[in-house]
Amino acid sequence: MNKDIEILKYPIGKFQIPTSITPELVEKWIETIEIFPHKLKAEVQNLTENELKKQYRPNGWTITQVVNHCADSHMNSLIRFKLALTEETPTIKPYCENLWAELSDSKHYRVDSSIIILEGLHARWTTLLKSLHHQDLEKEFIHPETQERISIKTNIGFYAWHCEHHLAHIINAKRN
Template identity: 55%
Template structure:
């Protein structure tokens, strides 16, 4: 275990790096990542046994099933935050305790199908919304009270494209290590 880089296990694709300037090409790529995420996570998890769903991606990390449930929770929250930013003047969004949510009964369920359904539905609507954006919508903002940071929706599109790939990499990592890590 000493040879395993825990930071690399935690961030297998690295941390999100916001470009200095967000281009139309960046946005197109990011929206495509968000659009393809449901089928990718569904394909990656479709044939997993309960034992495999309980494999973790790093020591003391979440299980595959918790990652799937977390993505449903996180992406629902993000979709709502986008809608708040589009309909209110720089709203302060509501944070949530994602680590605590992951430990609730629904975040620990061996049945990931409801969360896959949520991801499919939310992403269908989210992508429809994102593809309708013009420059005004991309520059809408919200405030996250945990760090009092104001974020533009164009940046958050990139952050959630990264989030999709980040958690797909976690699932792939858990499968690669075949249950060697313990929660």
């Protein structure tokens, strides 16, 4: 049963940092981030209130919570990118995503507002990402929970994965 839950939690697998992050790979990741709001909108725009309450796994988030989480997470991510680009290896502020997902604006508020946020946010975010030079991609921030130094290029990959990860959650929840 634990293996089945892991598959439901990570339908595309866990993020793996490639041994070599090439400019072509970064470009592909940026494209994934750029088109995510459009793919997400296509998956949820015609869902009923009951369908939006479907979960991708037992005791998992609803589709509404997943969409609203993406807006929260990606807003935080853009800020982390900007901190890393403008400060010397800043320590970022984490947030309790599971607690945020239980707040009323995450749990019960309509998803169209988060889609609008994501459309605007991803347009700005990808404009920023496409403007980065090689030395910018090497800049890092520190995650205080792990003390890990995370480069901008690695974080681009993580968020491309994050987009596809939660898109798979929604597709799976719609099948339930």
